[in-house]
Amino acid sequence: MADASDTPSGRDYRETVFLPETPFPMRGGLPQKEPAIIEAWGDLYSDLRKQRQAESAPLYVLHDGPPYANGDIHIGHALNKTLKDFVVRSRFLLGNDVDYVPGWDCHGLPIEWKIEERYRAQGKRKDEVSKAEFRQACREYAAGWIDVQRDQFKRLGVLGDWDHRYATMDFTTEAAIVAEFHKFKNSGQLYRGSKPVMWSPVERTALADAEIEYHDHVSPTVWVKFPVTGATDDHPDELLAFRHATPSVVIWTTTPWTIPANRAISYGPEIAYGLYEVTAMETGLEFEPWAKPGDRLIVADKLAEEVFKVAKIATWTRVDDLNPSGLECAHPLAELSAGYGFSVPLLAGDHVTDDAGTGFVHTAPGHGADDFEVWKAHGHHEVPDTVDPDGAYYDHVPLFAGLKVLETEGKKTGKFGPANPAVIDKLIEAGALLARGRMEHSYPHSWRSKAPIIFRNTPQWFIRMDAPLDDDGTLRERALEAIDRTAFHPEAGRNRIRSMVEGRPDWLISRQRAWGTPLAMFVDKQTGQPLIDSEVDARITAAVAEGGADAWFTRPDADFLGAHDPARYEKIEDILDVWFDSGCTHAFTLEARDPAHGYTGDRPSHWPADLYLEGSDQHRGWFQSNLLEGAGTRGRAPYDAVLTHGFTQDENGEKMSKSRGNTTDPAVVIKESGADILRLWVALVDYAEDQRIGKQILQTTVDAYRKLRNTVRYLLGALVGFDEAERLPLDQMPPLETFILHRLWELDRDVRKAYAEYRFQDVVRPVLEFCSNDLSALYFDIRKDSLYCDRPDAIRRRAARTVMHEVFMRLTAWLAPLTPFTMEEAWGTRYPDGGSNCARVIPETPAEWRNVAEAARWAGVQTVLEVVNESLEAARREKAIGGALDAWPVVTGPASAFVSFEGLDAAEVFRTSGAELIVGGEAVTVEVRLADHPKCARSWRRVPDVGSDPDYPELSARDADAVRWWDAQHS
Incomplete structure (x- = not known):
């Protein structure tokens, strides 16, 4: 606009121009503003619940999967809790009363280790401290981190019932978990079994499938000869007479340390085997191979050449076919110790293949699930114990007593110990080694300690997956039926958890640690069966509710057993798998507050939950433990829907690691840019897949945020002083306003649907496009002249401000769940006495706003406008014009191109001083003339x-x- 020096009259007309004015700044200043907004909210969550309950709003329940109370939150926590907050806030926005109680997982090994480290620093060993003192230290440690994480989650803007959070270590919670455990005990689904389980020597406890992750690992590999000692008449004379040399069955294994535990060899009934004789060895070797001409070896035909190659055998003769059925062998270490003087039978097993190895599987029933099953299937019941809880051979193991499979102390903790090399040395000494090597393969590790695990035979408590229940179904069948009834977001989650449940073994629920909820039961020493007595159970749960899990360990057995003789019963002091703990959260967090179960308080919930939301790894973790616990005790899953998100990687798509320095700390992002930036990043990514974050990606997010903020800021400036008296009725709206109202109708429909289906990306991206394309590049640009220069009561200006009011009302609502701080600031700027923006529901959008014809018209207009804009820009670059208002474009094109302009002022659309539309030609062309x-x-x-x-x-x-x-x- 011109100042006084530009006008002959000397008048400065700037003061007469209605320029936008707003205290809402261009720069967000979020790190400073957000804490003040949080303080102003107070207990916003409770206020929202009271408001919705007063409105008799339908109840929606999101159940929180508990993070572990150990350390500051990381970017994965931020993603997860922000997504949950999107759900909570969007459901409030859609008019629901929302129940969301944040919780924490508190028991388990990581906290135990931290406390052990603390005592070691004081020069104390764990066993020098009473269990009560140790558990109290664990409890205090977890409580401290709950407070820290709660504040960090609140700083993210996460709404929830923080004052009534749950924690698996609360006394009443531990009592509820014990009560859930008793339901399995009393229904007959619980049993004690001795079988190989995944065992962590470093942690001295059994582990479940959900606690295992796989990492590449280099293992020693050995090919071992088991001399044949006997056979049935089904075998050829060459084999039975032993005229040339005793033949040996050759096995291959990557766990040499399990050879002392060998009791059998498994073979595949459908595999073709042969008896081979070595005729010559390779020459020119730097070492002397262990095989010799004349040796007779039994291997699978398909693998013979590969075996002979690693053994440096140059030539060989296939003597005959060989049926392994009925063969018996000597243990390869029998010559060194009478302790290995037992016979080793060959057993048929469906798990044996000829894809790799030798076609025979060394079978140690105490150290492998398949080994155990085939051993039992052939009528063998006694399973040898060879390795103790520390991963060392028991004293009764010949030749190797005390040697460790895994190191459990010092700097080498988690590394393989001397067991493997010692066994290999003895196999060489016994003349039983055919070849050895090394192989990199995927090996199971504890997800907590990151140390390798072993399979070890121990007595443990299990929940049966396939035992018939009251309805004649099994726990597995109930769980699979529940999966079929559950909605999955994304749908692929259904097949993932289904495959896991279909193939999972019985649920191993016992652990040999101190910090956890006990398997609080007594076992009859005579029968080995758990005591089933409701009065005993009631006394146990009451004691735990009063004094926590410590009551089980410290109070006399007689306090619980009543009339039962304590001498007859064994008190179980194992603790429950932490997944069982968290699998029960639905019972004490949701069901306990369900009015259907008698709840009359002001924080009602309902069971089952509407939604569980966690990372995709929880298909084998929390989703599954809740599924099994709910199906086992209530016949169904405690949820109606499951939403899963991927994992956060760095900008290069690589896993984040503190040691690599490629992590993104949410606290740093919040301090530098604000929580709304982090939240907007979450909204913009496809959470169902693995997502990326880093400085460049966050800068892109900041750019997107700036577009949203500037849009809201422009609206605030343009709407100063607007009131209902200025509102223009729909039937008086110009075509452009009619089009924008149609776009609001479309977006409102899509946003509501996207929120209802948890597609947050499909909220923010269309809204961003609307702000950039429909508003900034079209509507605001066209209407700028009218807003600034039309008199306030002009129809066109009233129409623009009416529509901008409707845009503001919806943008601040639509974006409230995603960027709540910024929308709260914007709402408070315009309506300082209007309450919290978070308390609003999306304004109803009149169906009359839908106008397909106007949408089609503006699609045609924008096609021509794009050509005109390109020509104007070219004229500016060539300095033919200074700006669009210097131009008077002449636009030529077919009549069909100008149909959309009927009733419109072309100059207004082009933002030029004037314009001409001339029908002619087949394509739209533009001559940019000066406005004379x-x-x-x-x-x-x-x-x-x-x-x-x-x-x-x-x-x-x-x-x-x-x-x-x-x-x-x-x-």
Whole structure:
């Protein structure tokens, strides 16, 4: 706009221009503003629940999967809790009463280790501290981190019932978990079994499938000869007579340390085997191979050449076919110790293949699930114990007593110990080694300690997956039926958890640690069966509710057993798998507050939950433990829907690691940019897949945020002073406003649906496009002249402000769950006494706003507008014009191209001083001519009516009318 020096009259018309004014700043300043907004919210979550309950709103329940109370939150926590907050806030926005109680997992090894480290630093061993003192230290440690994480989650803007959070270590919670455990005990689904389980020597406890992760590992590999000692008459004379040499069955294994535990060899009934004789060895070797000409070896035909190659056998003869059935062998270490003097039978096993190895599987029933099953299937019941809880051979193991499979102390903790090399040395000494090597393969590790695990035979407590229940179904069948009834977001989650449940073994629930909820039961020493007595159970749960799990360990057995003789019963002091703990959270967090179960308080919930939301790894973890616990005790899953998200990687798609320095700390992002930036990043990514984050990606997020903020800021400035008296009815709206209202109708439909289906990306991305394309690049640009220069009561200006009001009301609602701080600031700027923006529901959008014809019209207009804009930009670059208002474009094209312009002012659409549309030709072309008219001193338009009003000779007629109005108002 021109100042006084540019006008002959010397008047400065800038004061008459209705420029946008707002205290809402361009720069967010989020790190400083957000804490103040959080403080102003107070207990916003409770306020929202009370408001919705007063409105009799339908109840929606999101159940929180508990993070572990150990350390500051990381970017994965931030992603997870932000997604949950999107759900909570969007359901409030859609008009629901929302139940969301944040919780924490508190028991388990990581906290135990931290406390052990603390005692070691004080020069104390764990066993020098009473269990009660140790458990109290664990409890205090977890409580401290709950407080820290709660504050960090609140800083993210996460709404929830923080004052009534749950924790698996609370006394009443431990009592509820014990009660759930008793349900399995009393229903007959619980049993004690001795079988190989995944065992962590470092942690001295059994582990479940959900606690295992796989990492590449280099293992020693050995090919071992088991001399044949006997056979049935089904075998050839060459084998039975032993005329040339005793033949040996060859096995291959990557766990040499399990050879002392060998009791059998498994073979595949459908595999073709042969008896081979070595005729010559390779020459020129730097070492002497262990095989010799004349040796007779039994291997699978398909693998013979591969075996002979690693053994450095140059030539060989296939003597005959060989059926392994009925063969018996000597243990390869029998010559070194009488302790290995037992016979080793060959047993048929369906798990044996000829894909790798030798076609025979060394079978140690105490150290492998398949080994155990085939051993039992052939009528063998006694399973040898060879390795103790520390991963060392028991004293009764010949040749190797005390040697460790895994190191459990010192700097080498988690590394393989001397067991493997010692066994290999003894096999060489016994002449039983055929070959050895090394192999990199995927090996199971504890997800907590990151140390390798072993399979070890121990007595443990299990929940049966396949025992018939009251309804004649099994726990596995109930769980699979529940999966079929559950909605999955994304749908692929269904097949993932289904495959895991279909193939999972019985649920191993016992652990040999101190910090956890006990398997609080007694076992009859005579029968080995758990005591089933409701009065005993009631006394146990009451004691735990009063004094926590410590009561089980410290109070006399007689306090619980009543009339039962304590001498007859064994008190179980194992603790429950932490997955069982968290698998029970639905019982004490949801069901306990379900009015259907008698709850009458002001924080009602319902069971089952509407939604569980966690990372995709929880298909084998929390989703599954809740599924099994709910199906086992209540016949169904405790949820109706499951949403899973992927994992956060760095900008290069690589796993984050503190040691690599490629992590993104949410606290740093919040401190530098604000929580709304982090939240907007979450909204923009496809959470169902693995997502990436880093400085460049966050900068892109900041750019997107700036577009949203500037849009809201422009609306705030343009709407100053707007009230209902200024509102223009729909039937008086110009075509452009009619189109924008249609776009609001479309977006409102899509946003509601996207929120209902948890597609947050499909909220923010269309809204961003609307702000950039429909508003900034089209609507705001076209209506800028009217907003600034039309007199306030002009129809066109009233229409624009009416529509901008509707845009503001919806943008601040739609974006409230995603960027709540910024939308709260915007709402409070316009309505300082309007309450919290978070308490709103999406305004109802009239069906009359839908106008497909107007949408089609503006699609055609924008096609021509794009061509005109390109021509104007080219003219600016060539300095033919200074700006669009200097231009008077002549646009030529087919009649069909201009149908959409009927009833429109083309110059207004093009943002030029004038325009001509000429029908002709097959394509739209533009000639950019100069606007050959005087320049209005107020609006800078070059139009023919400049000077038409003698009172304002420097102004166009429209501007003269507006200034006359302004002068009258200020006279």
